[in-house]
Amino acid sequence: MTRGLEPILADLIHPNLAIHYHTGPEPAPPSVNDYTTSVLSAAHTFASLLPRLRLAQEPDAYLVACFSDHPLVEMLREHTSKPVLGIFEASIMHSLALGRPFGIVTTGKYWEAALAGGVKRIFGSLPAFVGVETTGMSALELHELPAERVAERIAAAAERLVARGARTLIMGCAGMSGMEDAVRAGCGGESVQIVDAVRSGVTVLEGLVRAQRLV
Structure with a gap:
């Protein structure tokens, strides 16, 4: 991975x-x-x-x-x-900066409560946070199962989040990086922004390093 x-x-x-x-x-x-x-x-x-x-x-x-x-x-x-x-923290900071209701598409059922709890522990109560929808797959299965089945499950989770009002969707697993098309397929034509958590992590962290050097 x-x-x-x-x-x-x-x-x-x-x-x-x-x-x-x-x-x-x-x-x-x-x-x-x-x-x-x-x-x-x-x-x-x-x-x-x-x-x-x-x-x-x-x-x-x-x-x-x-x-x-x-x-x-x-x-x-x-x-x-x-x-x-x-990457969890970075992608949420990214989503908050976009100013729209956001949700997380992730892997197994365990993460529904775990990620919602993590959001609350780190950021407190966030009215913009819609919630978490899962695909029922592990991180490894994202690359081991047939690509069509993976894309269908990701799209279905994205569709549920959009129905709940999310307009920014975080790809909530490092193994999902590069799977924007699958997320987009579940958006039903809505204007939705997609956040790749790993790319967010790199760019946010680079900005922190550069800012620290200026102090």
């Missing part, structure tokens, strides 16, 4: 921006599907990142590319003064 992000983000690269990818090593779970796999992925990924955190020239920032209120974000913040952001 990590390798799949490289071509999707390639057009964001410029002479002042380099992206270094890091995947949690085994026995980190291959897909984050619930609280347990969130904690396990955070623990194993954090342990593998510790040497980098101790470098004199550590990265300028860290982006956690799991769409959740992921514990790795706070774990990294405890050990670095560099900006740390999750």
Whole structure:
């Protein structure tokens, strides 16, 4: 899944921006599907990142590319003064800036309550937040199941959110990056803006780094 992000983000690269990818090593779970796999992925990924955190020239920032209120974000913040952001937070900030009711299209049923709870914990009560609709697939299944079936389920979830009043739709899984057409297919001709959470994360975090250098 990590390798799949490289071509999707390639057009964001410029002479002042380099992206270094890091995947949690085994026995980190291959897909984050619930609280347990969130904690396990955070623990194993954090342990593998510790040497980098101790470098004199550590990265300028860290982006956690799991769409959740992921514990790795706070774990990294405890050990670095560099900006740390999750794609979950970044995409919601992006959506709020657009000023329209927004909702999240994501994977399994577990995330309906988990993501709604994460929005409330980080941002408080947001009248613009319509809610979460799920596809019933895991992050891995987005790329393992037949593409037509995946697109149909994403479109159906998007359609339900639009019916609830959402006019900005967040693709709520790193594995959904590049699947804008499937989301758009469920919008029924409505004027809807689509937010790719990973691309939002990169651009928001880059802006934070540049702003910090100006202070």
